[in-house]
Amino acid sequence: MIRLETQALLDGFAAAGLAAYVVALLVRRAGGPLTPRLVFLFGVMALFYGVRSLAVRTGWPVFEVATFAVISLAPLAALLLAEGLLRRHAPRSMKIAIFAASAVGLGFALFTTGHVAFGSRITLAGIILLSLISVLILLWTRDRRSLSRAENGAVRRLAIGLAVVIPLIATDFTELVASPIGFSPIAALVIVLLALSNGISDGRDVWIDAVVIVAATLALTCGLIEQLDVAAFDDRARLFALVGAVLITMTLIVRIQPFGAAARRTHLRRSLASADARSLDAFLGDLSEEPMLKDLSIVTGPGLADYHPEQLLETLERRPLWSVAALGAGEGVVDDGAREPLLDLLASADATHVGLLSRSPLRIGLVRLPDLLRNTEAEIDLALAFRMARLTAEKNA
Known part of the structure; x- marks a missing residue:
């Protein structure tokens, strides 16, 4: 028995x-x-x-x-x-x-x-x-x-x-x-x-x-x-x-356990490779159903007037993606004057990450990542998406 x-x-x-x-x-x-x-x-x-x-x-x-x-x-x-x-x-x-x-x-x-x-x-x-x-x-x-x-x-x-x-x-x-x-x-x-x-x-x-x-x-x-x-x-x-x-x-x-996340990352990379690069709007439209980007908020023009746009642009050009954690830790030698507007902008949108989408007109993307996806390869893929979006905008400027 x-x-x-x-x-x-x-x-x-x-x-x-x-x-x-x-x-x-x-x-x-x-x-x-x-x-x-x-x-x-x-x-x-x-x-x-x-x-x-x-x-x-x-x-x-x-x-x-x-x-x-x-x-x-x-x-x-x-x-x-x-x-x-x-x-x-x-x-x-x-x-x-x-x-x-x-x-x-x-x-x-x-x-x-x-x-x-x-x-x-x-x-x-x-x-x-x-x-x-x-x-x-x-x-x-x-x-x-x-x-x-x-x-x-x-x-x-x-x-x-x-x-x-x-x-x-x-x-x-x-x-x-x-x-x-x-x-x-x-x-x-x-x-x-x-x-x-x-x-x-x-x-x-x-x-x-x-x-x-x-x-x-x-x-x-x-x-x-x-x-x-x-x-x-x-x-x-x-x-x-x-x-x-x-x-x-x-x-x-x-x-x-990592298989599910790996599948999502692979799907995002495939979407990035096949996205329409003729315009920024078309590029972002092809990525709108991606889990990490479906809640992307884009702030431009008047919405940035209170956040010192010139200073925002200078900071965001240093890297494709900034996180609340990176800004709070002062990574990248960011002074308080440059850090505070970004942190305020992130807080107003309840976002965890921010990146530059285009210089002229100035467009900034705000995204919220779940806790489990932070400080992982998901952040790298998200940064890649922002970098490609910016290159698409510059190519068609």
Whole structure:
């Protein structure tokens, strides 16, 4: 009973981490051709661990059937991702074999009437493991000269991930491997970490992350074993797996959080690149729906009469964007006489940032950024937008 409950918790953490990654991929609209394949593979895995956890928690037959039906699609999803990474089709015989394996697994799930525990389905274990080994061989025997260095790195990481996952998947089947718990959820979370690091971190950073997570897991597990007086080896192994799953899931969430902001920044940069540069009004009109600029206030002419326009112009020409924080800290060697009019102007509009849009006529833009976007790359992109707006105005003056 303890094994089942612990497995359900492990599966729940894996489902949460995998689902978070899938959502991040979907939110990040600027995905490449591999994105649908990544969504399919990790979506299948998230659904599998989610329904398997629910099957244990609720005991409902529908979740049990769904568990076997979903996992039968995993070899097919892995093959599709491998083909995308290699930019070529797998051998015809391998494709037929894996398609057949998925079909057999799906039929096995839908038409098996007896209640058989997941760990006892040795036929299903053989289908899944042999299919994944075939995909691993396909990745490992690739033509390295046909791929770039970055592509070879991505393929190598997936191959290493599969090499780790395959023996850990075997621990889910008690008839195949005598294990205190099924460790495949941990392996799935590790693969997501590898996928997140692709193109961002080099191999050394990935290994450093792995060592830190393992060391932290060991330290926390040892502390809990002492505090809870856990004596049995199997219970210690289950506790280690749970702590590791928690730490990896937390790491994933921290890594995934910037995806939403990155998608917004990418969208803004795309809009800047395609905006109409024939006039300032047209340029700003094309950016009016951007989240950071949709509340842009433009002050000109009479609205600036009380703020010493000449002094404002001199200060704003020093940099494309000024923030309340920068002005308050006196950055850029701004004296009180130049700082106060800008701070008053920002306060009157309840804005956090100000920039020069054009010299003649004098037009100033005021924007309010949320607290979380200040002092980040969002400010750099906003400054770029103001700089391009000013160049557009000067070009058409």
